[in-house]
Amino acid sequence: MSTAETLAAEVLKTGTLEGLPDGHFIDGQFSRPSHNQSMESFDPGRGEAFASFAAGTKADVDQAVESARRAFENVWRDMAPVERTRILQRASGLILENMARLAVAESLDSGKPLNEALGDVRGAARCFEYYAGACDKLQGDSFPLGPDYLGYSIHEPVGVTAHIIPWNYPISTTARGLAPALAAGCTVVAKPAEQTPFTALLLAEILTKAGLPDGVCNVVTGTGAEVGAPLTSHPDVDHITFTGSVATGQAVMSAAAREVTRVVLELGGKSPVVVLDDCDREKAMEGVMGAIFENAGQICSAGSRLVIERGIHDDFVEELVRRTRPLRLGHGLRNPDVGPVNSASHLEKIAGFVDRARSAGAEIATGGSVTTDPDTGKGWFFEPTIIDRAAPSDEVVREEIFGPVLTVQVADDADHALELANDCQYGLVAGIYSSDFSKANRLARRIDAGQIFINEYFAGGVEVPFGGNKKSGFGREKGIEGLKSYCKTKSIAARIG
Known part of the structure; x- marks a missing residue:
């Protein structure tokens, strides 16, 4: 049997996967929630709880956003793009090294067949590999203003980004949002679905082991009401990427409007x-x-x-x-x-x-x-x-x-x-x-x-942009279009003559 199959057999015997994180991941480490309460995560294949995780609150969200803001302003946005490349490339390799554990956690938490989960983990590694190669290729344009002027544009990271992750493809959706955000120089606060919290937490830990500075990637677990709503309405969040239902997407869009926060919405389909x-x-x-x-x-x-x-x-x-x-x-x-x-x-x-x-x-x-x-x-x-x-x-x-x-x-x-x-x-x-x-x-x-x-x-x-029209939402993820979602364009014009 493969390593993943061996681990899967052990989990089927014991009913759980040992060593799963039970806290938030904030400022480079796992931490207990503010009120020290937890929730159960269920194995869909058995209909039984197999582990517990932190039930977050607005206080935990505030702490994570503060950490992300501090890391953005002091470390990540000004790091040389080639250094971001090296970190994301190392992360890709570490995801593959930990593929068996990540895939078993994904299958146990979401219910999907192990082979599908293994494919999702490979896809997550490829996502970080793809965007690692894009970090130092975010080039601006020059504008033909005549001999007396210099005109050009630069791509700047939008800032602190919030990621609301669905339960059907936890590690895939986490990776396709986090990798381009980090490549662009943004920092992250991710909120995985309460049904499937674990691979986002494990991925944040892997990123830190790859050299990501503390605070650049934070994960807060819990319900939509207690964590998702405070995160999407937070005044210090600059961008929201949301994947989920139309109704929840409308609520996210409404919350973002109050703070004039940028959004990318992927709201499902009937294809x-x-x-x-x-x-x-x-x-x-x-x-x-x-x-x-x-x-x-x-x-x-x-x-x-x-x-x-x-x-x-x-x-x-x-x-x-x-x-x-x-x-x-x-x-x-x-x-x-x-x-x-x-x-x-x-x-x-x-x-x-x-x-x-x-x-x-x-x-x-x-x-x-x-x-x-x-x-x-x-x-x-x-x-x-x-x-x-x-x-x-x-x-x-x-x-x-x-x-x-x-x-x-x-x-x-x-x-x-x-x-x-x-x-x-x-x-x-x-x-x-x-x-x-x-x-x-x-x-x-x-x-x-x-x-x-x-x-x-x-x-x-990952090379092909993905996103919807009509009530499937707007904005694009994956590809270079997905990278641009986490950038803001600044134009500069100067008289030199």
Whole structure:
């Protein structure tokens, strides 16, 4: 067995991972919360608590922001870019050295299969590697003002940045926000989701071991009300990066408006996978299944709507159902095909969507029920589900379910598929499967989404900007665009003649 599998086997026996942090990470070290209270973190695969962590308060947020401000003004913003490069590069290497422990912690905390968690850790390391290479390449412009003037611009770090991290991809989302912020010269206060606090804390510790000065990266754990709200409304925070629901994003945006704080919002989606009758059906089949059943469908950019041409609908859906029914459910550390959903409350939400659809007469082609780990009878699981021939007005088509539930919409042709794809309040991503590359690119231009995948869902990587349109939010993460989110442009014009 690999190191990760060996550690996973030990955790399955003991029910916990030894040595997990139980305090905030502030000013370069772990510290107890101000009122010395804690919360439990639950293993979704068992539905049982496995560890506790600090329950933060506004006082803890104030301490973390003060530490970040001090580090920004006294150390980090003026550090030579090449020195920031070296620290982030070392961090990337240390993430890989600690990959097994990070992946097991991620799987245990979030529920996702271990192989998926290992991929997330590799992606986090790559994120720091990518932005390490960008630190000393933030170049400004010069302006042609004539022989008597010198005009130029420089990119300056925005200052103290707040990061509100979701529970579905804890280490991935932490890395994609922290790495560019640190590369730009900003300091960080991160608030991980209360369901999944541990990898953000472990990552902050790794950054310190890589040489990050004290106070540059701080992590405060706790609830949205006690930690998230004070952080997003803090007058000494210069920028907020938020990933989560539309409703919470609106509250964050409102709080930011009061202090005129910059924001990047990624608020989820209801993304279409358009499958045309000229597609490579095997590639399309694999893409559709991965798009909805990876991480039990708990992905902002999940391909949760299959929009398929009528001519291939029957055969395609029949095969899709045939491949879906034998998918193995189980505890994430046992590497199932599909793991649990993250919490009891979220399981109830998913079940509510499907139950209402069933009551309204929806065609449930497969799945559709709450279940448990077949090995233990425990955990928060929902069967991989396909709802066929859904109408555009159906709730399961229009609302984000955030679970292993695929809705199928039938299109008459490519133009109708475009109409169905765009008939949505969200606009995060979309997938297109077609052997006609010209047709696929025409669709890609006309679908209203921030990122389009052609003939491979989830194509790309940290190099490709990511973010949404419409109610999926605004701003971009990843790529050089993501780095610019943490910069402010200063223009300078001088008379020299």
